[in-house]
Amino acid sequence: MNRLDFEIIRNVIAAPKDTSMILDVPMILDVGCENGELLKFLNKKKKIDGRGLEISQKNVNICVKHGLSVVQGDADKDLIAYPSKSFDFVILSQTLQATHSPEKVLSQLVRISKYAIVSFPNFGSWLVRLKLLINGIMPQSKSLPHTWYTTPNIHLCTIKDFKKLCEKNSIKIEKSFYLNKYGKQINNPIGKIFNNFFSTSGLFVLKK
């Protein structure tokens, strides 16, 4: 099954704010590309020069088998090797919360690419808040399926937290997308204003 944010990512890449800056065949790095699903999905409608960084050997093998150029590595350690602005887009989909140092990773993302597309589960969503309030235990949901002791998500944050971190690092948020639990964009004005309360996850296009 596709990750919920695939289509939004594709739309962002198809219609960047400043097209003059983007190559005809955009260079895209998918950080934490898993089995290459997103890269393949993106390549279907528009030709891209896609690369991947993936931690699991098995997943890298699957990617290589499908002709994708994927390097086995770790977002926390290996982004530093890429030269500045070497990609048109770098994608970090639902992975930021699992990195050791989100601040450093975020800074690397906006350094190595013209635009960074980052999505993550929103811990400020009313569903999460309600679960914690009523049950008093660490909330589990579709986008946060793990128990507190098995979760790889060691740096969970809310949309508000994320925006603050961007501001601290002078990272500009070019576009914001707020998604409900079905992965659909929240378009009603109240939902948009109180996005930190209503959205299950957020997707942001960043620039520095």
Place this chain on the structure above:
Amino acid sequence: MKNSIKTIILGKKIPLFLDSGKQLKNFKIAYQTYGKLNKNKNNVILICHALSGDQFTAGINPFTKKPGWWSKAIGPNLPIDTNRFFVICSNILGGCSGSTGPKELNPATKKFFNMSFPVITIRDMVKAQKMLIDELGIKQLLSVIGGSAGGFQALQWAATYPENVISAIPIATSFRHSAQNIAFHEVGRQAIMSDPDWCNGNYIDKKKTPKKGLSVARMLAHITYLSEEAFQRKFGRNLQNKLSVAYGFKTDFQVESYLKHQGQTFVNRFDANSYLYITRAMDYFDLPNQKKGGLKNIYKNTPVKFCVISFTSDWVYPTKYSKEIVDSLNAVGANVSFVEIQTDKGHDAFLLDEKEFNETVRGFLNSTANIMGVN
């Protein structure tokens, strides 16, 4: 599968200009091919062998009657599928399996080269391979694949002839020899040269063989090709055909017996002077030093697609060296994939039947061939 032994004379008109400044004319390169060259001549894969390898990579080696050193990876329906690809493997220059090397006759003097053979480099070997490919009428290699010193050659091919190489798979390798690599090789060379039967390199004329020296060199090297875990798993402290230690210096432990066997079988198939020359060529390998700005400048704008593979327990060329290659390639926007295979089998893992490794090679080759329209 039986193979006829193929040898070609190269450098008839234009000699091979060696890195040392010397030249080689009318030299021999022995090679084998597997599979069929297709009409478009776009299904060619060059296999580069390592220090102690030879051109008999697949099928049965006609001399030893044993399976070729990479017969598990190359053949019909195997990862390097000879139903689809035309595979060439040549004995490296300086080798002892039919190509010109120290044990061959110098055509100019009609005497054995011995130590008068010029010192060669990895780049010289690759230049000789390019002359072979040209002679065979092949313009482009779909892939150049090699492990260890074969990986040096794959990297060198991509550096020297980027227009002739679609992809390269350097395996269990590095971009230069480290101090430790040189150190191990030097002990091996000293073992050979301190054997009285080496006769200053003229043992063929004296009808002798420096068996002890070459055997010790191989025993030492073989330790480095495995890992601590692999030795422990294979032998532990098991005794060889006895129930208790003999309080002496004959073979007590299985691991001793194994190493001695490795040394002895090697002596029967390998030339001591070749061992000196090839280890020297490996020690001289320093790819970043070939161009100002190092690896990044060497592969700047490279059209070659890379698939770099390393093994977790390889301590001859540990993963960090492969990673440095990958980082340099990423830094210049090159098309690179990289996999580190989990194994306890050490450096030699690339010769063994590692499933994940085989699948990576198969997948990368097939996808590259599909992109290039190889049928």
